[in-house]
Amino acid sequence: EDKVVQSPLSLVVHEGDTVTLNCSYEVTNFRSLLWYKQEKKAPTFLFMLTSSGIEKKSGRLSSILDKKELFSILNITATQTGDSAVYLCAVGGGGSQGNLIFGKGTKLSVKP
Amino acid sequence: AAGVIQSPRHLIKEKRETATLKCYPIPRHDTVYWYQQGPGQDPQFLISFYEKMQSDKGSIPDRFSAQQFSDYHSELNMSSLELGDSALYFCASSLEGSYAYEQYFGPGTRLTVT
Numbered sequence: 001e002d003k004v005v006q007s008p009l010s011l012v013v014h015e016g017d018t019v020t021l022n023c024s025y026e027v028t029n030f031r032s033l034l035w036y037k038q039e040k041k042a043p044t045f046l047f048m049l050t051s052s053g054i055e056k057k058s059g060r061l062s063s064i065l066d067k068k069e070l071f072s073i074l075n076i077t078a079t080q081t082g083d084s085a086v087y088l089c090a091v092g093g094g095g096s097q098g099n100l101i102f103g104k105g106t107k108l109s110v111k112p
Numbered sequence: 113a114a115g116v117i118q119s120p121r122h123l124i125k126e127k128r129e130t131a132t133l134k135c136y137p138i139p140r141h142d143t144v145y146w147y148q149q150g151p152g153q154d155p156q157f158l159i160s161f162y163e164k165m166q167s168d169k170g171s172i173p174d175r176f177s178a179q180q181f182s183d184y185h186s187e188l189n190m191s192s193l194e195l196g197d198s199a200l201y202f203c204a205s206s207l208e209g210s211y212a213y214e215q216y217f218g219p220g221t222r223l224t225v226t
Contacts (some may be wrong), residue, residue, distance in 0.1 A: 021166060030158045034214065034215070036217070041219055041220065042116075042202055042217040042218055042219050042220050043155070043202070044217070045214055045216055046218070048214045066148070066195050088154060089157075099145055099157040099160050099168050099170055100145075100155075100157065101166060102154040102155050102156075103155070104153075105154055
């Protein structure tokens with residue numbers, strides 16, 4: 001059965017800390033791995049990763065994929081209270097033609 | 113930039129009633145996906161359409177149906193509503209979605225069944 005596992009499930013840090021969120025997957029016919037940020041609304045697209053070892057970066061956020069070990073990490077440096085959200089990892093693949101298999105998410109709380 | 117539009121944003125229905133949710137994808141996007149997210153749950157894939165044809169089917173109940181129209185908007189029809197159908201329903205769109213390209217989510221429709 002295809003699955004996406006995120007860890008930790010929740011994390012509390014203080015402003016300025018650096019955090020690393022993990023996502024491992026077992027999905028047949030892997031196509032892509034996506035990271036989303038979800039506050040009290042729709043998931044907001046962050047990154048899509050398809051190739052191993054190529055870091056994607058956007059401001060204080062960065063992500064990398066390891067297709068050999070079947071995992072990805074999302075790094076957030078110099079965290080701010082506005083980074084508080086649930087971060088969802090989703091993988092495209094399996095028997096589907098495009099739908100995403102989501103992990104349970106990591107709930108990040110950044111304290112002032 | 114234009115985003116995915118969903119309507120209505122909130123909907124309250126009683127058990128056994130029907131509901132229709134609408135989704136307007138980002139312009140030029142040809143693929144639409146529907147997801148259901150229960151309280152504290154991750155989004156679960158329901159169904160998707162590519163070029164007006166159903167492309168994939170997930171955990172969509174038989175009481176639900178959906179279609180994509182010639183202008184690429186999609187509608188999710190839900191009948192015989194049950195309390196357990198209360199959830200946030202997201203629509204996402206992508207371009208050439210047969211390869212799980214970047215999916216952009218709409219704001220969601222919060223359905224409450226009483």
